[in-house]
Amino acid sequence: MRFPIVPTLALVAILSGGRAAAEQRFPPPDFSPGYSLPVTEAQGAPARADARGYIDAAVLAGALALASYLALGRRSRRGLVLLGLGSLAYFGFYRHGCICPVGAVQNVVLAITDPGYALPLTAALFFALPLLFTLFFGRAFCAAVCPLGAVQDVVLASPVAVPGWLARALGLVPFVYLGAAVLLVATGSTFLICRYDPFVGFFRLSAGLDLTIYGAALLIIGVFVGRPYCRFLCPYGALLGLVSRLSWRRVTITPAECVRCRLCEDACPFGAITTPSPETPPARRAGKTALAVTLLALPLLMGLGALAGRALSPAFAHTHATIRLAERVWLEEAGEVEGTTDQSDAFRATGLALDDLYLAAGALRARFDTGTTILGVFAGLAAGATLLRVSLRRTRRDYEADPALCLACGRCYRYCPVETDRGKRHRKPREAAP
């Protein structure tokens, strides 16, 4: 994306601010010998070493490899649970859940849109490694590496199936959330995903009341609805879902040939098991009509999305501090509000020109107009793609895990008689060995 250069420069001028007028150029008092000035720098502390970030990345890579092995090679639910708890302990409670791959998406976007920001290697690895592993081995990251997923997996006690239509509809939310997060980073507003991270407050054992309630509510929902954040909010999950459609190896319910016993039908708390197509397929004609209607609806959905996005532009724009400031200062100057705020006082103290502020805010607003329109088109496209997937029924002969929805948790393994049978055959010689 290219932005007009002049408003960007004005923005830089606003953001870099004016230096205080009174420069200190003055020697300290002339003390008698015997007094030496304390060292100012001794009050600071060195930044935490880079090494910690690299250790985290190494642990991440190791955990991803182990999770992939446990999910695909060992097919061990117990191993995945243990690894998930380990990840929860390390990435969650020990490393306080930061930086995480979900949030790293924003660092990547910031590095693309802000030339002044250098993407830290750790953030790059946290962003790329789970995607690459998913590309080859499915969403093992979600199963046992992500602390946000692990904490929800722990509380899932009494799963209730979410109706398919509702699950599909809610499944669009992560895409919208991802788009909104990208937009807010690209416009320099905020890191939306980090701001509304539901569980990081638990990991740090300190959060405001509001976010504690938010996180607790998600966990309570998570007792009945499998992993509500992962499935219906997580923007990184949306990316992983896309990538996992291409994965080289992925979870299969059965290690061998499906015997269509239907035992696994209700095994998945995430609604990721697809059932075989009916023996008598619906009329070709009806299918074709549905497909045609959906294809026609796609541009309509995208257009509606664009209109809705454009209409929401002011709301999105309000997340940007400079726009909020400009609006406030404008109202104050027009005499429409009483008094000043810390923000407007701080701006006036910089001595910068009002017009520059308005110019910068105007340029940002234009970016938001464009950005929210694109976001709307994207949301419409996602909705259309979902409809398309519904109408494009592929013939399925077996019970399969939907690659995009399967979180590789391994719960279904023990439901499969073929697996149980294999397990027995594997175990027997071992038991006999001693």
Added chain:
Amino acid sequence: MTARGAISTRAAAGLIVFLALVAAVVAVALHDPIGRRGNRLGRDFAYETKDLRPIPPDLIRYAERAAFDAGLAVPRAIAVDAGDKIYVAGDRAVVWFTTHGAPAGARALDGEPTCLAVGADGTWHVGLGGHVEVFDPAGARAAAWTPHGARSYITAIAAAPDAIFVADAGERLVLLYRPDGAFVRPIGGRDAARAIPGLVVPSPFLDLAMGKDGLLRVTNPGRRKVEAYSLEGDLCFAWGEAGAAIDRFCGCCNPVHLAVLPDGALVAAEKGLATVKVCEPDGALRCVVAGPDLLGENALGCDVAVDSRGRIVVLDPAAKKVRIFEPAPPGGSRSQETGSAHE
């Protein structure tokens, strides 16, 4: 489990999920990541100056008659010549205005000026950090004096016909020079034998002015006093008390600027709660010119000068304006202040 049991379990789960969903939405809506609610720290943690700001209206006996932009990014010093022309030094220049505030000229300097004095004969003395430069009335540089010490930092100059007084805040001294630049003696240095406690200058503010009684008035901001010295360097008397009351000097390191009215009274400017007041030569408060309602709260310090008609010319460095005050009936300046408070 019976079908009925399964249904009621599902209903209960649905209800709990619904309630939790409502709680989550409300919590997210109430979350305030952008600091809208402020720090919620309470009164003990707020730095409050409200109680210190009000000035009794009957003490305000000056009114702002004119204000104009100095046209400088960092205006630092102001002076008025014998013909009531107003000079402002700042950035890397001296600019001057007619007595009514119309721009009349400008001259670039080699450095950033820190202070300025225009003598009766029209000669300028400009402090440029550590040294003084002398310009003839036409603006041509006549001399550049060598700095007195390694730490010299000149913050004020006063020109008498046969003596030039230079306030050196860096060396914590007043330096007496002859007009030709020959150094005569330091004044105000700590001297137990002569009972001089010494100038305490914690920040780059040290000002002086020649009194009508022939005694040099020097600020001693670290001791919140104005001191009167003879030209021989004897401390004749000093006055000033620390305190928030209007007849005292408030906060640390005040007063910061001085000027002398034609009748000999002193104009003293304070920083922090920026205030300009008029004191009798012996220190008793006569009246207030302007307070923080007009001049603001900052540590920049308003330089002051007085013209031949007794008008007080104030350089407001926060607003980058020159403000001209004239005597007015008590309280008369109120409407003026509110009128121009919103720049």
Added chain:
Amino acid sequence: MSDHETTPIPRRGFMRAAARAACALGIGGGAAYLVAPRTPGERVWQIDPEKCIACGNCATYCVLRESAVKCVHSFAMCGYCELCTGFFNPSPNDLTTAAENVLCPTGAIVRRFVEDPYFEYTIDQNLCIGCGKCVKGCKMFGNGSLYLQVIHDRCLNCNQCSIAAACPSEAWVRVPAARPHLWKKVT
């Protein structure tokens, strides 16, 4: 697997493999591209003291219960005043360290006599909560030698600092981890 499905599968498999390779290259290459050309190392959060207005948000918006922001003192800028407006109430009864004269709500500033007329002021960071009250007093009357900084052995260096999001003067910046403080300097 039945026979009629064997023919499409290799083609499909090939397409998928190609797409997968492209995707892997895209993710890996993209990340490497973004990292490689500009590697000044890690960045950490810090407060630009010239922009800070000491609003007090640093004390309450940190995700830590005890904020990672503390007051620091640039001694070379300090006037060592007897009457320090960062230490005393705006209108103290007396210039002593008695509690009723003292500004800091947690008593984190230590005043020590050096020699007439100078007093040294140091911050006890274990008591300081980063409210910035003294910063305001010092800036308003004095030299601005007291100011707020992020102390990095306390800071978690969150990806999105929640104080930065709540900062009214956009004073929070990312600085190189090698020089993680923005000390005020006497120039």
